[in-house]
Amino acid sequence: RIGYACGPADLLGAMRKIHQYLIMSAPTVGQEAALAAFTDPTTEGYVQDMIASYDTRRQLIVSGLNEIGLDCFEPKGAFYAFPSIKRTGMDEHTFCELLLREQQVAVIPGSAFGRGGEGHVRCAYAAGARDIEEALERMYRFMRTHG
Incomplete structure (x- = not known):
């Protein structure tokens, strides 16, 4: 880095x-x-393309998480969304373990990033749009069972 x-x-x-x-x-x-x-100077076009790509993926994951019932604000930096899982009634460790076991989607407990992260999970959107859509579909199935 x-x-x-x-x-x-x-x-x-x-x-x-x-x-x-x-x-x-x-x-x-x-x-x-x-x-x-x-x-x-030739890198400027590439940088602008990457910014647009991350913006598209950010919008995709934030809207998708909100649609399945995980309240999520729009992040302003990095490539992580940080939705609340409080409405599930689960702590973030249980949520992460069950989501991984049942739907093979890995997210990180918010508490790994400090006390303010309790009740949240971190979702990366560095993957491609298709992978994000697949993860959201699996999370939707998970939320139908556990939400």
């Missing part, structure tokens, strides 16, 4: 101190790819 940070100089200085002791360096190939992504 390659990333960058913007912020006040004192905060960036503190981040740099932590980073230098935790991370040796990004792999060379990753650094070259990041450089090309930021400087090669």
Whole structure:
């Protein structure tokens, strides 16, 4: 992974101190790819295509989750949806285990991301639209039984 940070100089200085002791360096190939992504003008079309693709998949999963009864707000970053499963009456660990066992759909308990995640699950939408549609169909079947 390659990333960058913007912020006040004192905060960036503190981040740099932590980073230098935790991370040796990004792999060379990753650094070259990041450089090309930021400087090669031909990558702009690809970036815009990827943004549009993720937007389509985000809309697909959010609307699909809401339609099957899992309240979900539209995420503004990354490629994860974070629907509430509270109406099922299950805790997120039970929900995740049953969904995986019964429908072969893997989601992550929201509590893995802190106390505010309790009663939620994390669903990735980095997969293709067909895979997302299939996962939503399986989740719909699950919710008919457990919702």
